[in-house]
Amino acid sequence: MPDIIQLLPDSVANQIAAGEVIQRPASVVKELVENAIDAGATQIKVNIKDAGRTLIQITDNGCGMSDTDARMAFERHATSKIKSASDIFAIRTMGFRGEALASIAAIAEVELRTKEHDQDLGTFIHISGSNIIAQEPVSCDSGTNFQIKNLFFNVPARRKFLKSNPAELKHIINEIQRIALANSEISISLYHNGSAIYELNGSNKRVRIVSIFGKNINQNLIPIETETSLVKISGFIGQPKHARKMFGEQFFFVNQRYIKHPYFHRAIMQAYEKILPPDAIPSYFIYFDMNPADIDVNIHPTKTEIKFENEQAVWQILQASVREALGKFNIVPSIDFDQAGSVDIPMPLRDYSDVQTPEIKVNPAYNPFEQTASTKNYSGTDRSFAPTPTQRTNLSSWQSLYKGLEPPEYSGSQPETPADEPVQFRIEEQQTAKSSVQFKNKYILTPVKSGLMVIDQKRAHERILYERLMQVIENHEVASQQQLFPETFELNASDATLLTSILPELRALGFDVRDFGKNSFIINGTPGVLHTSSPVEIIESLLEEFKNSPVNLQEKARETVAMSLAQASSIQSGQALKPAEISELIDNLFACKTPNFSPKGKKILSIMPLEDFEKLLK
Numbered sequence: 001m002p003d004i005i006q007l008l009p010d011s012v013a014n015q016i017a018a019g020e021v022i023q024r025p026a027s028v029v030k031e032l033v034e035n036a037i038d039a040g041a042t043q044i045k046v047n048i049k050d051a052g053r054t055l056i057q058i059t060d061n062g063c064g065m066s067d068t069d070a071r072m073a074f075e076r077h078a079t080s081k082i083k084s085a086s087d088i089f090a091i092r093t094m095g096f097r098g099e100a101l102a103s104i105a106a107i108a109e110v111e112l113r114t115k116e117h118d119q120d121l122g123t124f125i126h127i128s129g130s131n132i133i134a135q136e137p138v139s140c141d142s143g144t145n146f147q148i149k150n151l152f153f154n155v156p157a158r159r160k161f162l163k164s165n166p167a168e169l170k171h172i173i174n175e176i177q178r179i180a181l182a183n184s185e186i187s188i189s190l191y192h193n194g195s196a197i198y199e200l201n202g203s204n205k206r207v208r209i210v211s212i213f214g215k216n217i218n219q220n221l222i223p224i225e226t227e228t229s230l231v232k233i234s235g236f237i238g239q240p241k242h243a244r245k246m247f248g249e250q251f252f253f254v255n256q257r258y259i260k261h262p263y264f265h266r267a268i269m270q271a272y273e274k275i276l277p278p279d280a281i282p283s284y285f286i287y288f289d290m291n292p293a294d295i296d297v298n299i300h301p302t303k304t305e306i307k308f309e310n311e312q313a314v315w316q317i318l319q320a321s322v323r324e325a326l327g328k329f330n331i332v333p334s335i336d337f338d339q340a341g342s343v344d345i346p347m348p349l350r351d352y353s354d355v356q357t358p359e360i361k362v363n364p365a366y367n368p369f370e371q372t373a374s375t376k377n378y379s380g381t382d383r384s385f386a387p388t389p390t391q392r393t394n395l396s397s398w399q400s401l402y403k404g405l406e407p408p409e410y411s412g413s414q415p416e417t418p419a420d421e422p423v424q425f426r427i428e429e430q431q432t433a434k435s436s437v438q439f440k441n442k443y444i445l446t447p448v449k450s451g452l453m454v455i456d457q458k459r460a461h462e463r464i465l466y467e468r469l470m471q472v473i474e475n476h477e478v479a480s481q482q483q484l485f486p487e488t489f490e491l492n493a494s495d496a497t498l499l500t501s502i503l504p505e506l507r508a509l510g511f512d513v514r515d516f517g518k519n520s521f522i523i524n525g526t527p528g529v530l531h532t533s534s535p536v537e538i539i540e541s542l543l544e545e546f547k548n549s550p551v552n553l554q555e556k557a558r559e560t561v562a563m564s565l566a567q568a569s570s571i572q573s574g575q576a577l578k579p580a581e582i583s584e585l586i587d588n589l590f591a592c593k594t595p596n597f598s599p600k601g602k603k604i605l606s607i608m609p610l611e612d613f614e615k616l617l618k
C-alpha cells in the first residue's frame, strides 16, 4: 500500500489556523491594533468599510518594519516577541504566537506599507490568500499601514456565517472599547464608512472611560486602588444605585490585556451583595498589574482567557479592595434596599421610637405567604412586620367583601403552580375596585373565593403592555403620540449601533426615533399605548432589557423589542398606586390572553389558600 500521509501546504495550514484566530472582522481589528500597540505606537487609526467586509485599515506610528521583516512577518510562527519557550513567562506584549498575520493573509487580501523611522523608503507588500503578489520599495510615513480587503473571500462558509453589518460593527466597537480602555495613554480613532465613531486622545483612565461611555458616568465612578506583593489593582467601580443606568459595563484587564473572568466577576458581585437593586450588575473597570510569571496567557488562541497562578489569593484581594472602596464612599452603610420605602412602621408604635435602639430588623427573605415565617416575624419586638391598624381592619372585612374572584381550577391546599394553560379568573368589576389593596408598593392583594390572590404589580403591567404592543404590530395599527418638544439624546457608540439596528421595529410600534448622526438621536413621537412622559429613559432601559433578552434577536426582533419596551415602561416595584389604578391594573390584566405569566415567563400571580390563613393563626 502506498504511503498516504502528506504535509499540508502552508497556505492550507494557515487557512485552518486562521479559523481559530480570525472568526470575524473584529478579530482582524483586534490582532492588528494589538500589533500596533506592541510596535510602540502612540497613535492608531482604524478605518472600516461595511463593518469590515470590504476594508479594514489600521494605521500606526509605531516602529515600522524593515523590508525583510515585513516579508517574514507573514510566515507562520514568525514573531519578534519571543525567542525561546521560557520567554512566554515574561511576556508583556499582546502577541507572541506569530500567527495573526499568517492567518489574515491566508483568508483575505492584504496590503502593507511600513517604514522604520530612520529610513527614507518603506516597503510595500501585497498578499492575497497567502500568495505574494508584489513586494517593492515605497515612499510612505514612518510606522505601519495595513489594509485588509475582501475578508474570507476564499472561505465562503465563513463569509456566509457573518452577521448583519450592525452586528459585526458592534463586535468591532467592543474590541476597540476594550483596547482603548486597556491603553488609555494611546490615541485611538475608529471610523466607519467615513464617519467617526471614536476619536480618543491619549489620557488617563477616568477621562478615557468618560469619553467612551459618556459624561454621565463620571460622577458614578468610585476609584479603587490596592497594592500587594502579588498584584496591584487599580481602576474604578460603579456606584450601586447606578448599576442599571450604566448599562452594565464590566471589564477586567491584566497587564493591559482585556480578559474575561467569571470567577473574579463573582468576587465583585459578592462585595456588592445586598446593596444592589435586584438584577442589577455593577459597572467595573478593574486593572490588574502583576508579574507575567504569575499568569499564563497562552491557554486560548485569542488570549481573552488567562490562568492565574494564585487565583484564590487574587480573588480575595480583589473582593477586599472593592469592599473597601464601597465602604470609603459610605455606600455600604447608607444604602439598605430592604428598609428604603418598603417598611411601614405602624402608627401606634411610633411612640417607641425614642426608646433606646430604635433598630429596624428586616428579613429580606420574608414572604408573608410562607408559613414558616409567621411566628418569628409577628413576634412583638420585630416592629417592621407588625400589621398596621388599617391593615387589620381590612383583613377582617376582606373575606366578606371579595367573593367574586375565583380560580375555578384551583383545588386542595397545594401551593398553586400555574399550568401551561392560563387559568381563567371570573371577575366582577365593582368588587375589584374596592377590595384590592397594594402591599409594600409591590404586590396587589385581592381576595378570591378560595383565598387571597397576590399579584406582582410590575409583571402584571408588563404583560398588559406587551399584549397591547403585540396587538399594534399584528394589526398594523401604529399610533404615535407626537412629542410637543422633540427630544434629542446621545448614546455611547455601541448602544447607538444597537438602537440603529432596532429602529424599524421601534417604528412599527409607534416610536418615532431618528438617527441624528454622531451617535445622537431624536424622538418625535412615542407609542400611543404607552402614555410615557420620559421617552429617553424608556429608550435607555429598553436597550438594557434588549441586551439581556434571551430571545434570538434576529428572528424575533419585534417580539423582543415589544417585550423589552413593555419591561422598560411598566410601573415599577415600589411605586405607590391609587385605588383606581389598582383596579384598572387588575381589570386589564384579566383581559389579557395570558394573565398568569409575564412576557418573559415569570409568574404574575399566586393564591394563598384560606386554609393557610387558618394554619397561620393556630
Ligand code: ADP
Pocket (backbone or CB within 6 Å): 031, 035, 036, 038, 039, 060, 062, 063, 064, 065, 073, 074, 078, 079, 080, 081, 094, 095, 096, 097, 098, 099, 100, 101, 102, 143, 144
Ligand atoms: P505576533 O504578534 O504574535 O508576534 P503577528 O503575526 O501578529 O505575530 O505579527 C508578526 C510580527 O510582525 C510581529 O512579531 C512584529 O514583529 C511584526 N509586526 C506586526 N505588526 C506590526 C506593526 N504594526 N508594526 C511593527 N511590526 C509589526
Ligand code: MG
Pocket (backbone or CB within 6 Å): 031, 034, 035, 094, 095, 096, 098, 100, 101
Ligand atoms: Mg500579533
